Structure formats: structure tokens, C-alpha cells
Amino acid sequence: MGPLDLEPEWRNILAAEFEQPYFKKLAAFLEAEEAAGKTIYPPKHTRFAAFNATPFSKVKVVLVGQDPYHGPGQAHGLSFSVEKGVRFPPSLRNIFKELEADEGIPVPSHGCLQAWAEQGVLLLNTSLSVEEGKAGSHAKKGWETFTSAALNALAVQREGIAYLLWGAHAQKKAKMVDPTKNLVLKGAHPSPLSAYRGFFGSKPFSAINEYLKTESSSGIRWDVEHVTSTEDRH
Numbered sequence: 001m002g003p004l005d006l007e008p009e010w011r012n013i014l015a016a017e018f019e020q021p022y023f024k025k026l027a028a029f030l031e032a033e034e035a036a037g038k039t040i041y042p043p044k045h046t047r048f049a050a051f052n053a054t055p056f057s058k059v060k061v062v063l064v065g066q067d068p069y070h071g072p073g074q075a076h077g078l079s080f081s082v083e084k085g086v087r088f089p090p091s092l093r094n095i096f097k098e099l100e101a102d103e104g105i106p107v108p109s110h111g112c113l114q115a116w117a118e119q120g121v122l123l124l125n126t127s128l129s130v131e132e133g134k135a136g137s138h139a140k141k142g143w144e145t146f147t148s149a150a151l152n153a154l155a156v157q158r159e160g161i162a163y164l165l166w167g168a169h170a171q172k173k174a175k176m177v178d179p180t181k182n183l184v185l186k187g188a189h190p191s192p193l194s195a196y197r198g199f200f201g202s203k204p205f206s207a208i209n210e211y212l213k214t215e216s217s218s219g220i221r222w223d224v225e226h227v228t229s230t231e232d233r234h
Helices: 008-019 021-035 049-053 090-103 114-118 143-157 167-176 204-214
Strands: 061-065 121-125 162-166 183-187
Touching (some): 008 049, 008 143, 021 143, 061 143, 061 167, 090 204, 114 121, 162 167, 162 204, 167 183, 183 204
Parallel strands (some): 061 121, 162 183
């Protein structure tokens, strides 16, 4: 797990993080957990999937999650997303319900958000690994520092990005973003525990596309079953 696993643009931005003491400590922790026979999600080769699917210069939207899903076969490196054929976790089902209410897009047959990522939606969790069955088990092990470095680079070097921050954990990232140069949408988390406290009815998807168009950028095609062409992606 090192810079060679990263898409080239992100590698240039984050390479120095791999040399920091906190990251070496994180890598040693993960190695020890796996050596002890613990099951860690997502699989090692997909931990940087969010960066690899959405190069730095292509980011239009940042959707911040907390930690990966901790059930078998769910997490694959993109926040809130699951592979095709995997049953929707409750938060993802609620995201699709709000998408249908907001944009009129029917709930899809699968929950893979790769099509969003390829259009410029950075689907980034603040922690990039978790132990099976133990939500938050890899919190405060170093991942937050790494992912904050990525978000800070976007905040400093880019503008005209829509940040979608659901829940108190994600909203802590708002302080590094200039709201006069970007769109910052803060709202309730789509989890069943909080979705009825302001997530449903918030219409974030249409708000993001309206903003992107004011920035002379094409909007996101939110239908995950739409296959984007190379031209659509860029």
C-alpha cells in the first residue's frame, strides 16, 4: 500500500503523506491486523479506488462518507457504493429514494456508483478501511489525516467544486473549504437513524447540477445505469 497504488495526479499530491510517521504507523497497524487473521474491508487493492476513479483535475463534486461498509461483499473503495449484485445498505437505499424524489430517476437495479465517480464525483470516505462487523474500528488510526490532506489540496488548489457533507462527521470537513468559491451543502446523514431529520426533501442532486452549470461545467448524470462515454466523463 503506497503511492504506486494511486492515480498519477493524486500520487503527485499525496506522495509525501506515505513518508510521514502517521502513515507508516497506519500501514503497520493494517499489516498486523491482517497477520492476526482479521478480515479487513474493502480488499486491499480497492482502498484507493475513489482517487483512482476520479483524478484530481476531474473532481466536480466531493461526497464525503465516514468509514467503509463493514459487511461481507459490500465495500469496494467508493463511499456509499456497493458492487453490482450486492443488496443496498439502508443509507444507499435512502440516497436513491431522495434521488428519485429530486430528479425523477427510478431506484436502479444496482448500487454501484462508479458511473458517478467517472463523471467527477469523488466518493471519499474519511477512513479507508474497517474491520468486518465493527463500524468505526479503524477510526483515528491515521486515515483521517491522509484523506484530509487530499481534501485540503482540493480546497487550496481548486474552486467551483460542490461539497456534499452528510452528517456531523462529514461536516467537520467544511471548515477547510471556502464557501464563497465552492458550493458547500450540509445536511442530515442518509442513515435510517437520521434521514427523516432533513435528508429527505433536501434535493441535493438538482442543487449540485444547478451550481455546476453556473460554473460553466456540465452537470452530473445521476442515473447510475447510464453508461457514460469517454466524452461524457471528461
